[in-house]
Amino acid sequence: MDVDAYLDRLGVARPAAADLATLRHLQERHLATVPFENLSIHLGEHVVLAEDALFDKIVRRRRGGFCYELNGLFAALLRELGYRASLHAAQVFHADGTPGPPLDHAAIVVTLDEPWLVDVGFGRFSRYPLRLSGVDAQPDPDGEFLLLDAPHGDVDVLLDGKPQYRLERRPRPLSDFVPMAWWQSTSPESHFTRSLTCSRPTSQGRVTLSGDKLIETVDGVRNEVVLPTEAAIRTAYRVYFGISLNRLPTPPGESPLTPGALQPDTAVQ
Incomplete structure (x- = not known):
């Protein structure tokens, strides 16, 4: 990966340390400069979950993407910068409060002195990392977040009291999300093909x-x-x-x- 080109895309200088302050700045800049978008689906473009293809799309062609693309490439950047960053699957909650299918969403967990939830691919979400082990409400410019224990060791993420998604604790490679990314980009039942x-x-x-x-x-x-x-x-x-x-x-x-x-x-x- 051309780290300097990616950082230039974000308008960020190469950081001196892989710490929480830098992580907060990187997440905020990524959200501000790389849009959440599903244009490829409606342009007849293939969604390819491979690092080189994502880099070409997001950095070289200055596009955005949806969760698998944005968080998949951002996690790779964080690892290049020295962070312990892994992808985790999540089930997005329906309006009736029931969780959706497995691997419905991809988010990032960064481990520093404790684990932090990082997400630049969910549309409206937190501007800054969320303490994954936190039990108290966490204020953010985009709302108040609460992370609660869920069945099977998962974590429910709530925004202003409304469930957003259920996050798995175990990490997954980007390739695990390929089948669901294909479904999301092709099925007439997918939210992304209908909007x-x-x-x-x-x-x-x-x-x-x-x-x-x-x-x-x-x-x-x-x-x-x-x-x-x-x-x-x-x-x-x-x-x-x-x-x-x-x-x-x-x-x-x-x-x-x-x-x-x-x-x-x-x-x-």
Whole structure:
């Protein structure tokens, strides 16, 4: 891995020590600069869980990704920097409070003097590492987190009292997530095939582009606008997320190999 290129992508100088302060800074910068997005699914691109492919996509092509991609590559960077970082599977909770299937999500555990939960691939989540062995509520700019013991030695992660996911204690290689990543990116039952999103936190809230809808939350106030043309949508991807696209992702429900529902622009804007 070209560590310096990855750090440059994050806007971070090479750290002097693999400590908690540096880990906090790296996680915050990763979330701020590398968006959570599922564009590949709607562009007809294969999701390849291999370090070189992820590096090419996220660092060289300055794209984002979803959990397996973002946390898979970030864990590799952390190991290159001297951290003890491992991937762990998680079950994402449904709205009714029941956990989803195994390997539904991939998160990172970094072991320093104690284990810390690190996650740059879950959309809205903690800006900073969470103490995995903590029993008290942990405040974060994005909410209050609570980590509770769960059956079989797992850990339930709650945000503002709402269960987010159930984390396994045992580590897994990135290759373990390949079958579920394939299902997530191809099944009509997958949330990712049924939705289109590109999102990242900001200093005052969050910005999300979902199809032609640009949603900005600033100090708790949500504002949504519909972008009228393909040019406006491409500009939003570039300005808000640093992503330059030759063509737009196809709206959910349509084949990414056929033209989307939006009409081409009649003038350059």
